[in-house]
Amino acid sequence: MPNKGDTGKSYHLKCTGDALRTAEAHSEQSDLTLFGGCFCPFVQRVWVALEYFGIDYHVHEVDPYKKPSELLEVSPKGLVPALKFNGLEKPRSLNESVVILEYLEEYVSQSSRRKKGSLLPPISDPYARALVRLQADHVNRNLVPAFYRYLQAQDTEKQIEGGKEFVSAIEGLVKLFERAAAETDTDVGLWKEDGKLSLADAMAGPWLFRATNVLPHYRGFMMPEGAKFRAYIDRLVNYPAFRRTCSTEGLYLESYERYAYNRPNTSQVANAINSGRGLP
Ligand SMILES: N[C@@H](CCC(=O)N[C@@H](CS)C(=O)NCC(=O)O)C(=O)O
Structure with missing residues (x-):
């Protein structure tokens, strides 16, 4: 597709290709919901980690520029990614891609059942x-x-x-x-x-x-x-x-x-x- 100048194209709201297949495989409700946007690189960071760790999650694509209230509830600036923890007595969520990555790293390191790898060398080093x-x-x-x-x-x-x-x-x-x-x-x-x-x-x-x-x-x-x-x-x-x-x-x-x-x-x-x- 050659670059033809500003044609007024807007951002997409639904993944395509491999990402779409992955999103479809994670369309069922789960303990964790990833609030994502298909084009967003900050979201992709977290999504890659969820895939790498083999954690069960549900992908929920939202329009971060329209900021639906469900997004603002889990991410104060209305930015994706955000992670919502479902099924808890009190609402719990995280935002900020790096904070979420560090959380996931610690989460898997504490639950040997789910451990499939680590994004950091061992704690002994x-x-x-x-x-x-x-x-x-x-x-x-x-x-x-x-x-x-x-x-x-x-x-x-x-x-x-x-x-x-x-x-x-x-x-x-x-x-x-x-x-x-x-x-x-x-x-x-x-x-x-x-x-x-x-x-x-x-x-x-x-x-x-x-x-x-x-x-x-x-x-x-x-x-x-x-x-x-x-x-x-x-x-x-x-x-x-x-x-x-x-x-x-x-x-x-x-x-x-x-x-x-x-x-x-x-x-x-x-x-x-x-x-x-x-x-x-
Ligand atoms: N520091 C944030 C940045 C996230 C971010 O900027 N996400 C963009 C999408 S790529 C967004 O939600 N933008 C909405 C807006 O600009 O209002 C992170 O690392 O999670």
């Missing part, structure tokens, strides 16, 4: 855990805002600058992956050829994935060269728990058109980028 958290911190502090600055930049000079900033955020992440590989011995992290999904992979994955479809389409972006890096991206986007949360390319291209043309009031994230504030 706090240094290795801290290095994964450094990667995760870099993702939120640099990679994610750089993605939006690049995609929302309208004049050519700003786009070139944005592209450089985004590449440099990727390079920074690679450095942190290399450092962890040199200083620790853990099978957590897809940077290693036979590694397993880490907290940083789950946190970066949705934007790195969009850098393989949305950014090439709207900004002519090309992923940095390097066999090792390319192999990492390949492992990440094809990792089964990740793949199962991916919709088809057209959904992302259409849903991100409003960011690519920096339409007014696209979202709280877009407004924060335009005004130089931190992301919501």
Whole structure:
């Protein structure tokens, strides 16, 4: 689908492809409800973790820009993702993708019945855990805002600058992956050829994935060269728990058109980028 300028396309409200099949497999009520939006990378972080851990959950797609009251009840700013705990005497819920990821990590580590893996190295190796958290911190502090600055930049000079900033955020992440590989011995992290999904992979994955479809389409972006890096991206986007949360390319291209043309009031994230504030 060639880029034909701003055609006024809006975001999608229902997953497609693999993500749709996964959502359908989780359409029954359950103890946990994931409030999601099919295009949202913050939601995808949590969805990947739920799939990876094999936790029972129900997906409920909402329109986070319309903010239905059921969403505001579980997420005060009306942002997705949110997680609602059903069947308890008192209402309980969580919002904020990273908080939810950390919650799920601790939740599975305490219930051996459900344990299928861990997004962090073992608790007996706090240094290795801290290095994964450094990667995760870099993702939120640099990679994610750089993605939006690049995609929302309208004049050519700003786009070139944005592209450089985004590449440099990727390079920074690679450095942190290399450092962890040199200083620790853990099978957590897809940077290693036979590694397993880490907290940083789950946190970066949705934007790195969009850098393989949305950014090439709207900004002519090309992923940095390097066999090792390319192999990492390949492992990440094809990792089964990740793949199962991916919709088809057209959904992302259409849903991100409003960011690519920096339409007014696209979202709280877009407004924060335009005004130089931190992301919501
Ligand atoms: N810091 C939040 C950000 C979540 C977020 O911005 N979600 C977007 C969808 S991708 C949203 O709900 N936007 C609604 C809005 O902008 O009003 C997190 O990590 O969960």
